[in-house]
Amino acid sequence: MSLLTVPRRCALAGALLLGAALPAAAGPALDAAASDPVALGWMQGFPPPDDKLIGQPDANYFSFPKLRWTVCHFRELLPTKRVSRGLGAPRPLPYALDAGIDALRFTPLGGGAPMSWADALAANYTDGILVLHKGRVVYERYAGCLDEAGVHGAMSVTKSLTGLLAEILVAEGRLDEQAQVASLIPELAASAFGNATVQQVMEMTTGIAYSEDYSDPNAEVWAYSAAASPLPKPADYRGPRTYYQYLATVRPEGRHGEAFAYKTVNTDVLGWIVARTTGQSLTDLLSARIWSRIGAEQDAYYTVDSIGTPFAGGGLSAGLRDLARVGQLILDGGMLDGERLFPAAAVERIRAGGDRAAFARAGYRQILGGSYRGMWWVFHNPHGAFAARGVHGQTIYIDPRAEMVVVRFASHPQAANAANDPTSLPAYQALAEYLLGKP
Amino acid sequence: MSLLTVPRRCALAGALLLGAALPAAAGPALDAAASDPVALGWMQGFPPPDDKLIGQPDANYFSFPKLRWTVCHFRELLPTKRVSRGLGAPRPLPYALDAGIDALRFTPLGGGAPMSWADALAANYTDGILVLHKGRVVYERYAGCLDEAGVHGAMSVTKSLTGLLAEILVAEGRLDEQAQVASLIPELAASAFGNATVQQVMEMTTGIAYSEDYSDPNAEVWAYSAAASPLPKPADYRGPRTYYQYLATVRPEGRHGEAFAYKTVNTDVLGWIVARTTGQSLTDLLSARIWSRIGAEQDAYYTVDSIGTPFAGGGLSAGLRDLARVGQLILDGGMLDGERLFPAAAVERIRAGGDRAAFARAGYRQILGGSYRGMWWVFHNPHGAFAARGVHGQTIYIDPRAEMVVVRFASHPQAANAANDPTSLPAYQALAEYLLGKP
Numbered sequence: 001m002s003l004l005t006v007p008r009r010c011a012l013a014g015a016l017l018l019g020a021a022l023p024a025a026a027g028p029a030l031d032a033a034a035s036d037p038v039a040l041g042w043m044q045g046f047p048p049p050d051d052k053l054i055g056q057p058d059a060n061y062f063s064f065p066k067l068r069w070t071v072c073h074f075r076e077l078l079p080t081k082r083v084s085r086g087l088g089a090p091r092p093l094p095y096a097l098d099a100g101i102d103a104l105r106f107t108p109l110g111g112g113a114p115m116s117w118a119d120a121l122a123a124n125y126t127d128g129i130l131v132l133h134k135g136r137v138v139y140e141r142y143a144g145c146l147d148e149a150g151v152h153g154a155m156s157v158t159k160s161l162t163g164l165l166a167e168i169l170v171a172e173g174r175l176d177e178q179a180q181v182a183s184l185i186p187e188l189a190a191s192a193f194g195n196a197t198v199q200q201v202m203e204m205t206t207g208i209a210y211s212e213d214y215s216d217p218n219a220e221v222w223a224y225s226a227a228a229s230p231l232p233k234p235a236d237y238r239g240p241r242t243y244y245q246y247l248a249t250v251r252p253e254g255r256h257g258e259a260f261a262y263k264t265v266n267t268d269v270l271g272w273i274v275a276r277t278t279g280q281s282l283t284d285l286l287s288a289r290i291w292s293r294i295g296a297e298q299d300a301y302y303t304v305d306s307i308g309t310p311f312a313g314g315g316l317s318a319g320l321r322d323l324a325r326v327g328q329l330i331l332d333g334g335m336l337d338g339e340r341l342f343p344a345a346a347v348e349r350i351r352a353g354g355d356r357a358a359f360a361r362a363g364y365r366q367i368l369g370g371s372y373r374g375m376w377w378v379f380h381n382p383h384g385a386f387a388a389r390g391v392h393g394q395t396i397y398i399d400p401r402a403e404m405v406v407v408r409f410a411s412h413p414q415a416a417n418a419a420n421d422p423t424s425l426p427a428y429q430a431l432a433e434y435l436l437g438k439p
Numbered sequence: 440m441s442l443l444t445v446p447r448r449c450a451l452a453g454a455l456l457l458g459a460a461l462p463a464a465a466g467p468a469l470d471a472a473a474s475d476p477v478a479l480g481w482m483q484g485f486p487p488p489d490d491k492l493i494g495q496p497d498a499n500y501f502s503f504p505k506l507r508w509t510v511c512h513f514r515e516l517l518p519t520k521r522v523s524r525g526l527g528a529p530r531p532l533p534y535a536l537d538a539g540i541d542a543l544r545f546t547p548l549g550g551g552a553p554m555s556w557a558d559a560l561a562a563n564y565t566d567g568i569l570v571l572h573k574g575r576v577v578y579e580r581y582a583g584c585l586d587e588a589g590v591h592g593a594m595s596v597t598k599s600l601t602g603l604l605a606e607i608l609v610a611e612g613r614l615d616e617q618a619q620v621a622s623l624i625p626e627l628a629a630s631a632f633g634n635a636t637v638q639q640v641m642e643m644t645t646g647i648a649y650s651e652d653y654s655d656p657n658a659e660v661w662a663y664s665a666a667a668s669p670l671p672k673p674a675d676y677r678g679p680r681t682y683y684q685y686l687a688t689v690r691p692e693g694r695h696g697e698a699f700a701y702k703t704v705n706t707d708v709l710g711w712i713v714a715r716t717t718g719q720s721l722t723d724l725l726s727a728r729i730w731s732r733i734g735a736e737q738d739a740y741y742t743v744d745s746i747g748t749p750f751a752g753g754g755l756s757a758g759l760r761d762l763a764r765v766g767q768l769i770l771d772g773g774m775l776d777g778e779r780l781f782p783a784a785a786v787e788r789i790r791a792g793g794d795r796a797a798f799a800r801a802g803y804r805q806i807l808g809g810s811y812r813g814m815w816w817v818f819h820n821p822h823g824a825f826a827a828r829g830v831h832g833q834t835i836y837i838d839p840r841a842e843m844v845v846v847r848f849a850s851h852p853q854a855a856n857a858a859n860d861p862t863s864l865p866a867y868q869a870l871a872e873y874l875l876g877k878p
Contacts, residue, residue, distance in 0.1 A: 046714040047683050047746055056518070056671050056745045075740075076747045079495070081515050087588055087736045089528035149526055231670055232495050244486050275485040297526045299738060301514075306495045307486055308515045 029413035030065055032122040037069035037145045056231075064413040067392065071127065071153045071411050072145035074303055074317050079230045081310050083300035084287045085322075091295020091337075093321060096136040106430035109366060109422035120427045124393055124420045125412045127152055128320040132328050132405040133435045142320070144411060151298060151317045152409035155390030158302070158316035159267040163375025164330065165274050165285055166202060167350055171343035175277050177202065184273050187244065192252035193269050200256045201273070202374050203354040204266045207254035212263060220250075224265065230306050242305045243268045243312075259361040260354070260372050264313035267375060271312025282310045293341050294325040314390065320407055327396045327405035346374075351386055351400070353378035366421040383432055391415040393424070402432035468852035469504055471561040476508035476584045495670075503852040506831065510566065510592045510850050511584035513742055513756050518669045520749050522739035523726045524761075530734020530776075532760060535575040537877075545869035548805060548861035559866045563832055563859045564851045566591055567759040571767050571844040572874045581759070583850060590737060590756045591848035594829030597741070597755035598706040602814025603769065604713050604724055605641055606789055610782035614716050616641065623712050626683065631691035632708050639695045640712070641813050642793040643705045646693035651702060659689075663704065669745050681744045682707045682751075698800040699793070699811050703752035706814060710751025721749040732780050733768055735761040753829065759846055766835045766844035785813075790825055790839070792817035805860040822871055830854040832863070841871035 102118035127146040131139040169175035182194035192208040211219040227246035240246040300318035302310035333344040354373035383401035393410025541557035566585040570578040608614035621633035650658040666685035679685040739757035741749035772783040793812035822840035832849025
């Protein structure tokens, strides 16, 4: 199925859920200050002026600079499903703010003049960043559409939470990672996923005919996006209507297990496996296992398809501090206040990483020597760092050696993290080295 | 504009937001146990079976018995806007449960055999009910789709919160209830609302050509509903696209101030006035003035139109305990833990009631001698009771003499409260008399 057969309105609505990099206007993008969504006045007033509206008649709500507003407001545009924090009191985060961090200097990847940590935030269109060192908040900043009481789209950071839940089930013996997908989800037997193992799905080494190249009108992502849209479909629409229906149509291409290829549909398959295995939706399971256990300050939520399936590959919106709580729990191997929330093996498996040779074939220049395991990016650097990463600059970056967790929400004009990695990955490394040895 | 010119898909999507009583299947409705949404298996499984799906392809999601699931899940079907509880710890509700309440007996309105309080709950398809006496929880039950950690559509109870916010602004001198609407919202100058006063809007005594009779295909509610829908409109749609645009089209009929007529559009005008007056959306204002101040356990939310306007006339979903906190705050005239959250005059004005002669002309047989003020129903009974009321059985019922607050969520097959009033209003009165004189 190509764009030619998918009503464009449907396809766009879904594509935007994926954080698609829609064609940008010509010329350099506005910088962070000039594109600030509050300063630009999006959606202010009752009603907002026509040229400041971002809403459902406007299928372009994820184009820059509008996306700088949209990343904090997905639920106002789309149906969503809650991840409940429960009803208890939030668990306060201890603070030990370090005023020296802003002046920290580092050299961007690929060379260029050294820059300060503070300058990098604007360069990366950071909407919120929080750093935990030894479990204490040493740095916290908000900008753009976000504040401490708001939530922000986590984009593909979502994948890593899906992966964590799956790794927990594997570690608990409830999910066999060597099982073939068809044995768990018979509906996928005839698809490319049917004879892949759970592990190949979790490492994204499945051999599938699926392109996320938005510049190609024949890319499968358009049909996927149309299927994923929760909005009513046109009367003449004949394609798949849900994530699950779309996944069953994915055809094989190449062999499973040979090369890492970052394709969101793998995560949606994994989300399906997790839901079928536990009998709980991803949102309910994430609440039960994590969100209601960490003293979260805010409910999180997922965008959903037309039958309420949470978007396992990118649907999460959450508060920055709560994402930091999740990161700390992972750094601590599942322990919180002396209580074990999940087996340490779940994180150990992620930290050990995936198939590095398979990963190398994908050619990620910013993550040379890395791997992908349980839907986490593993750097295999001397600090043992690993990360959840989402388009436009979202991350949970965990540095075990420095006992550091960085969580960042951002709204970079370019979707691909290759655009912000040069001024963020070395900044995290410099901060880790700065924090090493501090009490 | 009639149904003939409004695409039916759009109209239905919006109409369902209003809690429209769509034509029911022939024969008596399933009882509460037989229509239990969990027992019926709606939306269970990954994916749910086709005959258990309730989603966007199905424009009938607010028909009985599906509505018994939908009332807890509006956000999964529609875009919504949050009412933040803030980030603090919830304020615990004190408990003093009274096991004697279930056996309390009363005689239904209109006669019939006496029935027990407990039996009335099932008869009324109650999803959750909580009673505060002197600020302590003496009764709490959940059923159907609801539990203590869930939220439920408040339907037109929403109106009373819009009205409370407006009464607060009046009491604070920020809103002149004698002002003409056109002086506050110039966009409404040419509409029927233009030369009405704010008070006439707040008492729903405006003279407007607007019918909410869903059995009439020419009723204005269909065009209103199409305008209100947040879903993308068909390419050939030419009508108003937002609440605000629709309100500007309402034509006059009759004279302002003569008769009470329960028409939701009045509340949407009031919501517009409140937002324009304060510079805050209803959701943000409700959070700032109430939700973040009462120690709420959960965020609430509103459904929105295509430009994010919260549905002032019926869009709220909230937790039962939080609605009880709101009711207690109102009973206490704006005081909480020794702090004044809003002027006592705001509640005094509501309790004093509206124009009883104007109200009588509407012929509400269950509320003879009553009135409507600040979007609250005032019974003018010996206990001074007043209530927020929403279709299918939602209520905040406040009895000042008995120092009692009853909050109830329900999913009665019939929308009109005339269907559940006979077995609920006398139950509340019996409970009030039972509680009178208790410590």
